[in-house]
Amino acid sequence: MLDTSNPNNYSYITKHLETHVLGGIKLNKLESLRITLSIQKPKQHNILRHSIDLYNDNQVEKFTRKVAERLEIGTSVARRTLQELTHELENYRFLLLEKEAELHKPYFKELSASEEKEAIKLAKRKDLLKKTNELIGKSGVIGEAYNRQTMYLIFTSRKTNNPLHCISLGSSGTGKTHLQSKVSELIPQEDKVEMTVLSANAFYYFNRTELQHKLILIEDLDGAESVLYPLRELQTKKRITKTVVHKDTKGTTRTIHLTVEGPVSVAGCTTQESIYEDNSNRSFLLYIDESQEQDKRIMDYQRKLSAGKIDLEAEQKARETLKNLQRILKPIKVINPFAEYLELPQSVFKPRRTNSHYLQFIEVITFYKQFQREKKYDEQTGEEYIETTIEDIEEANELIIETLLHKSDLLSGACRSFFEFLKLILVQENQTTFTNAEVRRWIRLPKSTVRRRFLELLDTENIVRVKDKNKKTYRYELADKEEYSNLKATIQKALQDCIDKINRANGSD
Structure with a gap:
């Protein structure tokens, strides 16, 4: 039998010949079996070394005669040994390929009955968003109550047909990447792709559906400048295509199309808001809390962590709870019956795209609370869907007000x-x-x-x-010390007016 205990020196020993395969075998070219052999009679020192493609019959026949001549053995013995070795190597290569495929197979965790029951119980809570924010805090995300919950919901949107995107902004060293990293720990590993530096064509060489409904995390947008254009196209059109010239095995040149399908949710960090304006327009802008109070909260946590007074097991349990909740969420259509009553304040810049983000954010909250919604069916198509409630809109308004403030502000x-x-x-x-x-x-x-x-x-x-x-x-x-508070009050009033309109319309019905 073939002995593969040494990956760089397989051995195949028979009664008549001792054969070693030096350097193992390659897995990338199945149309050939090129190896380097060392072959000798047992307990003799007359060794023949040779590189050969065992799938090339002419090479094998010549090598058979050479072995018979050099080692003074019959050609039938040498031929049979090489044929048996080829069969063993072939089977072993298939085994290695299966192991490699299994190793690179996407990981999907199967929830146990108790885990699923606990996740569904959490998903059915009336105060789901409040409880979610508490669990995010317990998982080790310090402060940033608004940013962390908004970011978590944006990451959740990856499972919908119209995902949202976010960019974390702040000065160097304020914790942009840390916040994104900690919140992304609440998303199952199989649903995210983390990147640090990307080459210009990196996105085009993913498998066609490899990125579908994935969360793409970019540590620093400065390291991804070369892919910002295809990234924007993937965000907007939910598909990117690149046409390249390819030469096949026969040497024929032909044109092929590399297509990668979305949709995806994209998150990144930067200190330079103006440079990435095109990407910012497609994203929620989350400004990191740089206040002295936040500095104190973080440093207190760091000191407790160093003193061993942080319950790391409780943090891990909170992370697993939220990841399991993410796993039980299933794709389902969301219909907002109140959408026609929702109008943004006049002060918001680029209202078309911002209005789309606002409506999508409400849909994400409804999607997240799918276990609390009655499933309905379209009479014509039979498609399953759930509906947005007034409560969903009110919760969205509380969270989105900071985003609308930034979208309405003349200042960076x-x-x-x-x-x-x-x-x-x-x-x-x-x-x-x-x-x-x-x-x-x-x-x-x-x-x-x-x-x-x-x-x-x-x-x-x-x-x-x-x-x-x-x-x-x-x-x-x-010039006006109340300008920001007045702007916030204007936005709050505009959002409340929408709720009042909905309530009046429902009352009249």
Whole structure:
């Protein structure tokens, strides 16, 4: 029998010949069986080494005569030995291919009866979104109550026909990648693809359906610049195709099409909001909490973790609970009977795409609560579906208000954080005017950064220059310190008006 205990030196020993296959066998070319042989008589030192394709009859016949001549043995013995060796190697190669296919087979966890029962029990809770946010916190995601729940629901949308996407934005070192990584741990491994750096054509060489309904996680968009265009097409058109020239085994050149099917949900992180504007328009923008309170929460957690006072088993249990909940969610159509009553505030930029995101986000919440919804059937097609409730819309409005604020804001996310922090400091310092130098001292930012923020605030007329009465210099003051809270109130009122319209329409029915 063929001895494969040494992967680099198979041995096949018979009564008449001792044969070794040096370097093992290749698995990529099934049309040939090219190996390097060392063959000798047992307990003799006259060794014949030769590279040969055992599927090439001419080579095998010549080698048979050479073995018979060099080792002084009959050609029939040499031929039979080579034929038997070929058969053994062939069978072993098929075995290796089966093992390799099994190794690369996508992992799908089968839930036990108790796990499924527990997941369904959680899915039927009336306070499902609140309980989900609690479990996300227990899994080790510190703070970021709005961002973490919104991101989790966006990741859940991968199972729908119109997935949502998100980009995490914030300064370097504020935890963008950490938040994305921790929330993605709540998604089953078989449903996500994590990437760090991508080559220009990387997406085109996935299998046709390999990415369908997957969550694509990009650690840093700066490392994926070369694939941003196909990524956008995959987000929008749910399919990408590349035409390439290919030469077949006969040397004939022909054109082939490489197609990868979606839909997919895409998440990425960056510090540079303006550079990725085209991608940002297709995504929810999640601005990382850079407040001092969040700094304190994170550092307290780090200290407790170092002191061994964090229950890591409880964190793991929370992660598994949410992953199992994800596994029981099944694709189902969602119909929103109240969609016609939902209007976005006039202040929102690019309302067409934002309106689509708003409606899809409501559908995701309904989809997530599918175990609480009665299944209905289309009378004409027989298609199964569930319907959105007013409660779903109210919960979506609570979560999406931050996104609509950012979509309505003239300032970039980094500048808005700077400006809101500046307002707080002015109240603490009991001042209405300020200088560039004072702000640098209060906020401790580089001179160039403060200058950029001031230019953006002046350009959007959020601050104005005023002449210092005592000196021949200029100071700055706020144009309207209530502008952001007024904008938020306007958006809240617009969303509440939609709910009121729905309630009046239902009452009249």
